[in-house]
Amino acid sequence: MGRDHRKLGVRPAHFDAFEVALIEALRMRAGARWTGELEDAWLRMLRLAVSAMVRGADEAIAEPPSWEATVTSHEFRTPHLAVLRVRPHQPYAFRAGQYASLESPLLEQAWRPYYLACAPHPDGELEFHVRAQRADGVSDALVHGTRVGGTVRLSAPRGALALPERTPSADVLLIASGTGWAATKALLQHIDSERSRAHRVRLLLDGRTGEGVYDAAYLEDFRLGRPWLTVLTCQAEPAGPAGPAGPSADRPALRVLDKMLAQRPGAAARQHVFLALAPEVPEASMTDSLRAVAARLAAAGVPASHIHHDTAALTGVTGTSASTTRTGLRSA
Ligand SMILES: Cc1cc2nc3c(=O)[nH]c(=O)nc-3n(C[C@H](O)[C@H](O)[C@H](O)COP(=O)(O)OP(=O)(O)OC[C@H]3O[C@@H](n4cnc5c(N)ncnc54)[C@H](O)[C@@H]3O)c2cc1C
Known part of the structure; x- marks a missing residue:
């Protein structure tokens, strides 16, 4: 802090x-x-x-208090979700899976966290996926009030989802929904760059939040020729009488998760699980789904220290806090 x-x-x-x-x-x-x-x-x-x-x-005296960055690309993927690429004016060191707080010049001193949707790359460009939740917020300013050539400010990176420099060669299960995909995209790019490490990675992407899987073309392309990666997506179902976000909205994803965990029962204790569930949704409304996922992982035998998340809502279910999970994975 x-x-x-x-x-x-x-x-x-x-x-x-x-x-x-x-x-x-x-x-x-x-x-x-x-x-x-x-x-x-x-x-x-x-x-x-x-x-x-x-x-x-x-x-941190050697690093700037914040980083100014120029927006190099701004693409709408849905009417309320934009993918932004920005280029910081000074070197910006971070690890895949971390998030940064962003400030828009339209709302000075209002900082909000957003996942870095890429692994560090020599060109220094960073990607963010932002879903506007309400008019006049920071997300709205980034989605609807930002143009190529404009600027944003970034805080130092933080977060408990970061992989260490050398990822443990254990199985990795990534569970994401909404813009949580941004964090898992960065993690996948990082794992891909560590070609010498043996990994079996499974991604469960729940596309039933907001407007669905908004980066599907990238994912389709990425999974080609990467046999170490298994992708399972849950797509939005047509709205029933209770609507897609009704009380049973998380059931298909939980059913898929149950199936995944049952496939290799003995492997649960060795795998690392990274949870990035729709961070843009108000925490209170996601708590039940998050807890349901965490409880299933625990029941399947995934040790609490292997469940990584940035969500305070899970503290007490997994037995770890968002900050201690990071320590649990750090390699020597
Ligand atoms: C670790 C982390 C990573 C994240 N990564 C991303 C990401 O990659 N992409 C992304 O889009 N989001 C991400 N978020 C979520 C994002 O930071 C929040 O949604 C942020 O609060 C948006 O800021 P805002 O100013 O637009 O809205 P805020 O003003 O902060 O409002 C946030 C929520 O509160 C509700 N709210 C606010 N004021 C009122 C009111 N008066 N009455 C009723 N409801 C109200 C809004 O509807 C909204 O859902 C992340 C969050 C965390 C914690």
Whole structure:
């Protein structure tokens, strides 16, 4: 967070003001229940957190607080979903599977996270897939208010879906829906570039969110001549009386997942699973589906430390948090 907050112009001196303001707010809110002991405990906790954030900011001193990038391509794939390519003005190091926060010049200081939809490439160009959810938001500005030649700002990359430099040679199961495909696209490109590593990769792409699988031509082309990759897609079904997003909307994908897990029952304990489920959908409405997927993986014997995700909603189901999952995969 200390590294990331530099994009907002936060400097170490601001933390003193933050500490004073927070303690004052707590004191006012707690009223007669506020004691010297309580204040000391809060101060200890705050200073511990602040020192970690200052350390994070210090460690990132050699890199810019944010990166300006020029939009080199902007393509509509559906009326509300655009694929943007941008070229940062300074080198931008990241790992496949990570996300960056983006700021549009139309909404200064409003930053929102988006997956980097490509593995690092020598030409330095980055790809993002953005689905506009509501008028006036950052996604809307990126989809409907951005043109080739315009600029955006990027934060430092983050995320728990990143593969380490050398991916473990275990089986990999990628489960994606909506713009979560962006993260898995990057992971596939990264695995493909590591030709010396033996992988068996399965991708379950649920196209029933939003307007379906919007990058199908790329996927069709990519899977050709890559026998290590198995792709299963769930397409939108015609709307029934309850509509495609009714209470049973996640069932076909879960049925496919059950089948995949049953195919090689003994292999579950060794595989790594990466979940990138429709990040553009409000978290509350995705929680049930996410939990259903995580519970099935756990029941099939996938260890919690092998389930990678960026979603706080899964913490407690998989037994790991979004940040600890990353540590679980990191190779030496
Ligand atoms: C790790 C991660 C990766 C992501 N990657 C992508 C990606 O690759 N592509 C992508 O498109 N998205 C991605 N997202 C989701 C994206 O960051 C969010 O959808 C983001 O909030 C959009 O910003 P916004 O300003 O357009 O909308 P926000 O203002 O942030 O609104 C977000 C949601 O809240 C609802 N909302 C907001 N205000 C109101 C209100 N007043 N009343 C009712 N509902 C409201 C909106 O309908 C919307 O669904 C990712 C999210 C995470 C956490």
